[in-house]
Amino acid sequence: MDKQKKVIAFVVYPEVTPLDLVGPLQVLKPLENFGPFEVVTVGERVEPITTDLGMRIVPERTFADVPRPFALVLPGGVLGPIQAITHEPLMAYVRSAGATAEVLASVCTGSLILAAAGLLEGQRATTHWSFLEALGRFGAQPVRERWVEDGRAMTAAGVSAGIDMGLALAARLAGDTVARSIQAIIEYEPQPPFGMVDWDWVERVDLKRSLLTPYVPAIQQLLAGRPDLLAKLLP
C-alpha cells in the first residue's frame, strides 16, 4: 500500500451480499483519479470468498496488509454478517482498523458488524428495514433514513442504498463536482419500474416475516454457542 494515500478498505467476508459491496465500491473507486485515495477490497485471505449470489469474490488484500485504513466500509448480507460477528479474525480487524479509521461506513446489515464491534455505541445509524430493531439491541440508535451520518460513521439502509451513501461520501471526501461526475459516469438516474416501494403493502403482506422466517433455523444454528447475540437478533 502507498503510505501517502488515504486507503478506503471494503471488507469482504463469506456470504456477503455483492450489491452492498459493489454499489459504493463502483462509486468510490474513481476517487483514485481525483485525489490521494486508494480504494481496495480486503479479506481474511486473498482467495475466493463465497457470496449470497453464488459467484465468489477475491479481494485484493488481506486484513494484515491494510491495518490502518483511512476509511473502513462494511457491506451486509443475511447470514453473512451473523456469521461474521462470531468470527474473531474478522471482528479483531473491524475493531482495530475501526478504532483509528477517520470514516466508518456500512451498507445494509454491515452496520450490525460495526455495532457488534462496539463502534456505533449510542450513535444514530441505519440498516436494512428488517433489522432496524436488532440494530438498536446492538447498541446503536436506529434511524430509518436512506443513509445516516453521525460523527465519523456513515451508515446506509438496505442493499441498493449503498449507491446513494457512496455518492454522499464521495462528495464529502472529494467535493460535489467529483461526486456529480461519478454519478454521470455510472449513469445513476434511477427509474424504478414500479416507482417507490409501497411500504403499506409490504406491511400488509408481512414481507418481513416471509423474508426472515426461512433463515431462522440457520441463525439459531450459527449462534448456538452465543446466546447473547442470538437474543439480540431473535429476541
Added chain:
Amino acid sequence: MDKQKKVIAFVVYPEVTPLDLVGPLQVLKPLENFGPFEVVTVGERVEPITTDLGMRIVPERTFADVPRPFALVLPGGVLGPIQAITHEPLMAYVRSAGATAEVLASVCTGSLILAAAGLLEGQRATTHWSFLEALGRFGAQPVRERWVEDGRAMTAAGVSAGIDMGLALAARLAGDTVARSIQAIIEYEPQPPFGMVDWDWVERVDLKRSLLTPYVPAIQQLLAGRPDLLAKLLP
C-alpha cells in the same frame, strides 16, 4: 444444471464492470424462490476473472456447462467489452447461446457485445450514453432510454441502469408482485444526493471526452489487428 429449469446466465469476462453484473444479478437471483429459474454466472473458466474495480470474480460455471440458457445477460465495462469482442471463445458462446436464448439482456456496453455478435441487427437498443453512437455503428438502432425492450432483447443504459432493467425483467418473467417484493428486499428507493444527472452540465464540461480520452491508446492497442472494429469505436 437442472434441465427442468429456465437458466438465466450472466456472462463474466475480464475487466467487466462489477455493478453492471451485480445490479441485475442481485435483482434476479431471488427468482429462484419464485419459479422454475436458475440464475448463474458463467465464464470461460471457473477461476478468478479481473474486473475494473480490482477485486476479482469467480463465476460458478463455464460456457460449456451452460450451452443453451433461457436468458443470456451481458454486463459491460470500458476496455472489457472491447477486448471481449476480439476474443473468439467468448464471442462463439455469445453467438451460440444467444441464438437460442428466449431473452437477451445487457447492461451498459454489454449491448456492444450482443451487437458485435450480430444479435441486435436493426433492433432498438441502448447502452452507456458515451457509447450510443458506437452502438449504432455495430448495427443496432440506438435509443436513449433507461432500458429498451425490442422483441427478445432488453438492453439497459449505463452501469446503474441494470437494476431498473432487472426489475422490469423480473416482472416480465415472474409478475409484478414478485418484482415489487424484490424491490422491497433490496430496499430500492433511490435517493441520489444531488438529484438526477445534469446533462447540460455534463455536455458543458465535456465529460465524455475526459472520460474516454485516457482509454484511447489502450483501445487502439487492443484493436490493432481489427481495423474494422476500431473504425466503429473510434471513427
